[in-house]
Amino acid sequence: MFANDKMRENSGRLIKIYRERRHQRSKDKQFSCNEFILATKEHPFYEIIEGAPVCSRATLNRLERGQSIKDDDLYIFFIQKLGFQVDDFPGIMSNVERISEELYTAVEMYDVDRISSLKKQIDIIFEKARYYFYYKEVYTALVVITNYYLDAKYPSNEEADKLYLTCFILNKKVDELLSNILFDHYYYKVMNMVLAEKLYNKLTQFNNGSRLSTLFIAGWLMYKERWFAALNEVKDGINYFKEKKVNYHLGVLYFTQAMALHTGNKEDVQPFFDYSINCLENSRGNLAHIKLVNNYFNIGFQYYFDKKYTIAGIYFNKFLDNNPPFTIHMLYVLNCAELLNDQNLLSKLAVVNFVEEKNCSLIRTFYNYFRMKLMKVSEKELENYIIHNIFEVLLKEYRSDNLINFFKNELMSMVKITKHYKVTTLLDNFTSHKID
Structure with a gap:
């Protein structure tokens, strides 16, 4: 199962992450420390009777802190209890070290042909192992990196959150490549500034000579x-x-x-x-x-x-x-x-x-105004649309100072033609309002 002690120690830390996530999300007692160490009918452990502990809580705590435990079967027991497949795939981790060095250089030189070639190699290396515990996490990280640099594809929110928690299993060079992408995801895409700052601090600590x-x-x-x-x-x-x-x-x-x-x-x-x-x-x-x-x-x-x-x-x-x-x-x-x-x-x-996507009604409101302008509808129609549609969105769903100023200017230019000067009062009330 384990290529080296580091893989064993990292597996213990992974077990802790997955166990706590399952426990927190479902409040299922079987993932609490006291229940997790018990043998069950579905998950027996040698001759230990059902409902009896396979180890002490102290042993589980040491394992989850990343301290190496001699009994590999104990790791396997906990991994399977979490619902993962587990097996040994000799040679994969040594290939990962080689691929990591080459991938880092290929990204540094932005050699898209080399990155594409390495992506194919990664798929071949992990052909049988990609769905198994530990190997799955490494494979996902490598795929996210190659997809980003080949196709500008971001990880999903779920992938990003999981990778953020499990990236400690990666070597330093792959970890840096992945951390760059995760920073890009959290800072530019989802604007989670708390995680972005943590990743910034991490990025300043890398010492990979690049x-x-x-x-x-x-x-x-x-x-x-x-x-x-x-x-x-x-x-x-x-x-x-x-x-x-x-x-x-x-x-x-x-x-x-x-x-x-x-x-x-x-x-x-x-x-x-x-x-x-x-x-x-x-x-x-x-x-x-x-x-x-x-x-x-x-x-x-x-x-x-x-x-x-x-x-x-x-x-x-x-x-x-x-x-x-x-x-x-x-x-x-x-x-x-x-x-x-x-x-x-x-x-x-x-x-x-306009590309239809989920939850795109907000954007469609602005697109409709965009089309009305291009079709040169009357100032009165545009004015009414701003007052009754655009402001409603800006008031309740998408408050942007730049857009507020943009539509204020739009409306002011229309008022000069429509002579509906009372609209300016509406503007003053709107701009003083704050979203709860």
Whole structure:
């Protein structure tokens, strides 16, 4: 069952995690310490009679703390009692060590061909073991890493939560790769700042001789408004990947540098935005392409809020060339197109589709307004829609200061035509309201 003592110790810690999760979620007494150590009809243990303990609570506590217990059958008993399959697969963990080294280098160099080749190898190595205790956790981590760097695919919320708890079984290099992705997931995607901060602290402790975690460390420093620290972190990363000539990492780091300079110091950032775009345009792979398209929008967004609409329009045009689905932020793109009277940009917006997803009624409310504007409905209709539909959503479901200001400006421009000046009173009442 165990390739080495480390695997045995980690298995004990895994048993604790899964037992406590089962106990907390179901309040099932069979997963309490007192019940968990008892032999049962479904889970016998040698000659011990049903209902008798197979070991003391002290032994279970030592095992769950990661202290090595000599009796491997005791581990197997507890693993099976948790409902997992357990078996021995000689050679897999030594192959994992080899794969880990190669995968770390492939990600560092953003070698998508090598990452793809390693993904196939991982599937072959774990063909029989991928559903078994311990091997399943290692396999899942490796798959999450390869999926992220090949297809920009995030782990599910359930996967992320489980990986966060079980990543201690991984070697340091795979742990760093996974921790970067988990930080990305918790910080950027689900905005769980408590876990994001814990992962940031963890990322600063890795000593694998690389700057792979620079982007995510800098992201947290910017969130904390530690602009000089963020810039120093990014500059070190840029110097590192310049030497290695890795366009993908340079592309994301130059963008981060521009954002830190723009937000923290208000310096001219156009050269760094240009470097970012150039590097990503010269990178292969789905992740690089998705980052590139996002950067087209994000850069346009920055110029839009700086009221540099002509430059913003250039980036928004490039963004829309990639046929993105509708998001709420496309309202700003539409406003930019109207301010510029950019017919090319307006024609691209006209074919933007709304993708149906679960719980998307909120987004559809904004999409309907987006379509009404493109169809050039009357100011009175737009005004009524804002008052009766948009404000209802902003009041109860999605409070955003930027969107509130956006629709205030929209409404004020309409009032000049409709002459419904009482609407401004509604605006004042709305903006003073706070969500409970």
